[in-house]
Amino acid sequence: METFLIEPAIDQTEAVRILRKPAGLFSMKRTLVKVECFQLPVFIFEIKTRDKRGNPVVHEVCIDGIQGHFALIQTANLSKHKPDTQPEIDFNLNTADAADKARRQFRNHMHRFRPGITIEDIQLASKAWYPYWTGFYTSRKGFLFDVIDGCNGKMQGVKMKSLFSEVIIKKSGYV
Numbered sequence: 001m002e003t004f005l006i007e008p009a010i011d012q013t014e015a016v017r018i019l020r021k022p023a024g025l026f027s028m029k030r031t032l033v034k035v036e037c038f039q040l041p042v043f044i045f046e047i048k049t050r051d052k053r054g055n056p057v058v059h060e061v062c063i064d065g066i067q068g069h070f071a072l073i074q075t076a077n078l079s080k081h082k083p084d085t086q087p088e089i090d091f092n093l094n095t096a097d098a099a100d101k102a103r104r105q106f107r108n109h110m111h112r113f114r115p116g117i118t119i120e121d122i123q124l125a126s127k128a129w130y131p132y133w134t135g136f137y138t139s140r141k142g143f144l145f146d147v148i149d150g151c152n153g154k155m156q157g158v159k160m161k162s163l164f165s166e167v168i169i170k171k172s173g174y175v
Contacts, residue, residue, distance in 0.1 A: 003126060003128070004080040005087065007078075007079040007080065009079065012037070015135070015148060016135075019146055030137040033136055034136040037131055038131070038171075040129060040130050040131075040163075042062045042063065042129070043091075043098040043126075044126045047119060047122045056120075061102045065091035068093055070105035098124075103122055132148065
């Protein structure tokens with residue numbers, strides 16, 4: 001099993017540009033005060049399946065190592081290297097729990113989008129740390145933050161907000 005850091009494809013200047021965009025038409029005024037890259041621990045599994053015709057297909061699935069959120073991933077085009085030191089944020093989940101979450105969440109995802117897929121095997125391919133840029137803001141409502149994917153620059157949704165709330169609190173030392 002391989003362990004590596006995934007390098008952000010989005011540099012800090014581009015992250016600032018993306019994070020300064022208004023959140024929406026009716027969003028409140030906010031001021032970006034800090035941008036930081038977090039490397040989150042993730043398990044990457046290879047799931048071997050068969051399609052409706054019986055053809056073998058291999059999928060890569062990512063499970064975050066803190067709360068166990070699911071995402072499909074393609075690691076072939078990611079820039080990665082061995083970590084020089086232990087990354088700051090470590091895994092909360094163990095491998096067995098992550099594999100169980102990967103199996104269940106992948107099955108639910110495939111049932112919704114590609115019914116008829118049969119799961120044959122799941123293997124841990126690697127443990128990695130995936131980059132996310134986090135923008136911290138001040139506004140009249142107080143402290144806010146947004147998160148973008150460090151590899152593709154896409155704004156992250158609600159489930160990542162709860163994950164990052166936990167990470168920020170742990171990192172601050174209040175827990």
